[in-house]
Amino acid sequence: MPLVHVEHLQKRFRVAERGGGPLGALRRVISREGRGVREVAAVEDISFAIGRGEMVAYVGPNGAGKSTTIKMLTGILVPSGGSVVVDGLIPWRQRTMLAARIGVVFGQRTQLWWDLPLIESLRLLRHIYKVPEGRYREKLARLTDLLDLGPFLDRPVRQLSLGQRMRGDLAASLLHDPKILYLDEPTIGLDVVAKERIRTFLLDLNRREGVTVLLTTHDMADISRLCERMLIIDHGKLLYDGGVGAIAERYGGERRLVVDLAEDVAAPAVPGARLERREGTRLWLSFRREEIGAPALIAALTARYAIRDLTLEEPDIEAVVRRIYEEGLP
């Protein structure tokens, strides 16, 4: 029996057009389909299963339905259709029971008490999750060590840097030894060093303690470093479920150079790079690590054209999805 089992999952949101004052609001409460209520399908048809101990990436462009799926997996949202079972429980119906077995980190939103020192938040969570004192001490010591929380345990959360706060949130979500950890963009906004520290921690958590992890991210590096399997979704539907290797190899190695030319060129072309897009004097060139290095490409460019500015972009998941649409799956 897989730990997470999702079948034909669906979620539609009601979006109310505003107006009509307090009585209009009341009318909308009473008659559901009253004028001005639209439905938005965030998740249309998604099925997958995750086994114990897996670490799976759940990716897709903005608005694909990732967060919505995670909210249904935790019981925050009630699905509009399909079924979802986590560790034998139906999340929205047995939410409180399930809550004790899962950990959740929303990268955009902390679960810590903003005004209290980090250690106080952790202490409160110990009571909320009824973690025995001895177990809590042990766990806290271990997490403090692994996530290097020591220097800021006594600082109010609102004073912490984003990276510190994220580490605090990770610790908070793990105090009660959850079987599964959902991470919604745990590396968002972090610098390379902070990202790497979190990745190392997650790898260790998964390998040594066998915690199942489902994570969403827009960072290809997160995925290739952490996961063997990935689910790609777009517009609420599953596009791909399979190994990370095949995708990363085929699309992930592709980087992008954004070039601002000093003057308009009729048909710009550089060997080894593909002209992906062009707007006036700005060009988007994609190229593969194996075919041409960035310095060689830049040298070739400067030799041909007068260049005002350059930016190098690492591959992101949006690019991968775009190419899956263009070229199909491997």
Add this chain to the structure above:
Amino acid sequence: MRLYLLLAGARLRGQTQYRVSFALQVASSFTSTFVELLALLILFRTFSSLGGWSVGEVAFLYGLASVSFALAELFGEGLEQASRMIREGEFDRVLTRPVAPLLQVLAADIQPRRIGRLAQGILALALAGRWTTIDWTPLKAALFIGAIASTAVVFLTVFLIGAAICFWTIESSEFQNIFTYGGTELASNPLQIYSRWLQGIFLYIVPLGLTTFYPAAHILAKPDPFGLPPFTPFLAPLVAALFLGLGLLIWGLGLRQYQSTGS
């Protein structure tokens, strides 16, 4: 209960980090509500009685409603916050924890400055004590305590329903204000001075009339203008419990409607 104290305590500690002066806030809350009491006293300089009730009797009713409302505000602050949490998606966090959402919401905020209103209600009761002669019996004392508790529960339930409505629509504050601030206003005066329509609402829909006016009339030995059965004053706790049950039902339904936010 222990968890409630822990969480509410944490909130209080968090607040003290910003707080300029607690005493100042209590004082300001006291004065702003004291104006209401003053208005009542001034009214009675012109009229000697209101619906057959003397100034002391009305002060008693007013004090009872005021103390109850202050208690509801003191413990129900989190419910006011809940509207915002639901609107802004912060409620997500509440739903990922293995504790009843209502408990978390109640413990999420507590505003000690509300004791300003409490003090003012107690002052009104003290004045009433001087200006009326109530012959207290154990039964009346129990009814008095019961009425305060029941009224506080009714107000809390109004807050609860107000918050729950946010699960369906984000515009619920109007509803709440009508019934809480309007409700204190009505509960503070003898019910017979209002229109039939308002009387009906506050007896049978939001049953503040049954939890304030009837017990107060019984304690003060005033006649019942509506001719309800003689045991009506003692129904207050039952009525409050039923109303709370309704509130909890709506809240439970609301939880399933929760939509969170897109980001």
